[in-house]
Amino acid sequence: MEKTISILGSTGSIGTNAIQVVHALGKEYQIDYLSANTNADKLIEQALTLRPKAVCIADEPYADKVTAALQSESIEVFSGRDGLLELASQKADVVLNGLVGSSGMEPTLAAIESGIDVALSNKESLVMAGKLIQEAKAKSGSKIFPVDSEHSAIWQCLTGETMDDVKKLILTGSGGPFRERDVKTFSTITADEALDHPNWEMGKKITIDSATMMNKGLEVIEAHWLFNVNADDIEIIIHPQSIVHSMVEFSDGSVKAQLGVPDMKIPIQYALTYPHHAPSNWESLDLLTNSELTFHAPDFERFPCIQLAYDALKNGGTYPAVLNVANEEAVYRFLDGSISFTDIPRIIESACASHEYSDDPGLDLILQIERWTKEFVVNFRP
Numbered sequence: 001m002e003k004t005i006s007i008l009g010s011t012g013s014i015g016t017n018a019i020q021v022v023h024a025l026g027k028e029y030q031i032d033y034l035s036a037n038t039n040a041d042k043l044i045e046q047a048l049t050l051r052p053k054a055v056c057i058a059d060e061p062y063a064d065k066v067t068a069a070l071q072s073e074s075i076e077v078f079s080g081r082d083g084l085l086e087l088a089s090q091k092a093d094v095v096l097n098g099l100v101g102s103s104g105m106e107p108t109l110a111a112i113e114s115g116i117d118v119a120l121s122n123k124e125s126l127v128m129a130g131k132l133i134q135e136a137k138a139k140s141g142s143k144i145f146p147v148d149s150e151h152s153a154i155w156q157c158l159t160g161e162t163m164d165d166v167k168k169l170i171l172t173g174s175g176g177p178f179r180e181r182d183v184k185t186f187s188t189i190t191a192d193e194a195l196d197h198p199n200w201e202m203g204k205k206i207t208i209d210s211a212t213m214m215n216k217g218l219e220v221i222e223a224h225w226l227f228n229v230n231a232d233d234i235e236i237i238i239h240p241q242s243i244v245h246s247m248v249e250f251s252d253g254s255v256k257a258q259l260g261v262p263d264m265k266i267p268i269q270y271a272l273t274y275p276h277h278a279p280s281n282w283e284s285l286d287l288l289t290n291s292e293l294t295f296h297a298p299d300f301e302r303f304p305c306i307q308l309a310y311d312a313l314k315n316g317g318t319y320p321a322v323l324n325v326a327n328e329e330a331v332y333r334f335l336d337g338s339i340s341f342t343d344i345p346r347i348i349e350s351a352c353a354s355h356e357y358s359d360d361p362g363l364d365l366i367l368q369i370e371r372w373t374k375e376f377v378v379n380f381r382p
């Protein structure tokens with residue numbers, strides 16, 4: 001039977017990889033919906049090739065251009081924030097959420113509330129609103145299939161196991177480009193240096209998150225919500241080669257790991273073909289040319305974002321949402337050159353400490369907190 005797919009963020013790094021995966025999987029997989037934020041030209045090109053039922057351009061000023069290009073092609077065009085939520089709710093077997101940052105949260109909720117399964121790359125959804133998403137899942141019966149490579153690894157390691165037997169989750173991380181740089185020079189790190197990741201080709205936001213290691217911190221929170229494991233039982237191990245994608249340790253001391261080349265097409269494909277590992281032509285792992293696999297403890301002094309994320313998870317309530325939005329806005333300020341690399345954790349810490357805490361926020365409060373935090377970061381004088 002044909003499987004229908006919506007791709008949110010189709011012009012980004014995850015989206016374009018997902019289109020390649022679906023194309024390679026063949027006729028049994030059909031892309032029915034696509035969304036992009038601002039890249040109208042690429043969205044139009046994708047639509048003319050893939051012939052979806054509808055597309056959404058989230059950035060309103062581009063709506064006329066996309067409509068003009070697709071109206072005679074019988075491809076419906078949605079636009080804006082509301083259009084994106086409407087597109088995310090359209091009937092499909094799975095919504096692949098490859099959106100960047102906190103803007104991915106509401107589309108995840110919209111898909112789940114509509115009873116659609118979500119292949120989730122947008123970890124910020126769970127960081128912002130993990131509890132709400134779990135509640136919505138329980139109501140609608142939708143599932144989340146992790147796309148993030150570490151969580152895909154853990155998911156695969158947990159296949160056939162019961163959570164009662166799990167002692168801890170071990171998230172691996174490459175350590176990013178500054179693993180060995182003199183920490184005294186961190187305040188002079190430029191955006192170009194931070195954007196140069198040693199192993200993974202990714203979008204800008206996640207590449208900076210990898211350089212600060214906030215990405216790993218967000219992944220701890222993501223793992224907590226995906227697998228219902230406490231912060232104290234989620235460990236981070238630095239593994240510069242990015243071959244072991246993560247591990248699970250069981251009560252008897254047995255450890256399972258999942259390995260592969262660092263290529264997002266593999267976890268994307270598994271999220272779409274689960275519970276099967278479908279044949280593919282992606283590069284396969286050669287352990288003889290990757291024979292050195294090393295592991296180190298994470299450096300919490302060098303990368304304060306990791307501790308900030310653990311603290312936000314332990315404090316709970318509105319903390320993770322503030323952490324996430326403050327990080328996102330600080331990353332954009334670092335990219336535009338208005339703050340330094342070392343200001344990123346300072347701003348996040350300050351936002352978390354200054355916000356008005358609530359222990360069980362609903363969607364409205366989370367959106368309100370999002371606006372407050374954005375303003376806090378924009379006005380922050382380093």
Ligand code: MG
Pocket residue numbers: 148149150219
């Ligand atoms: Mg990851």
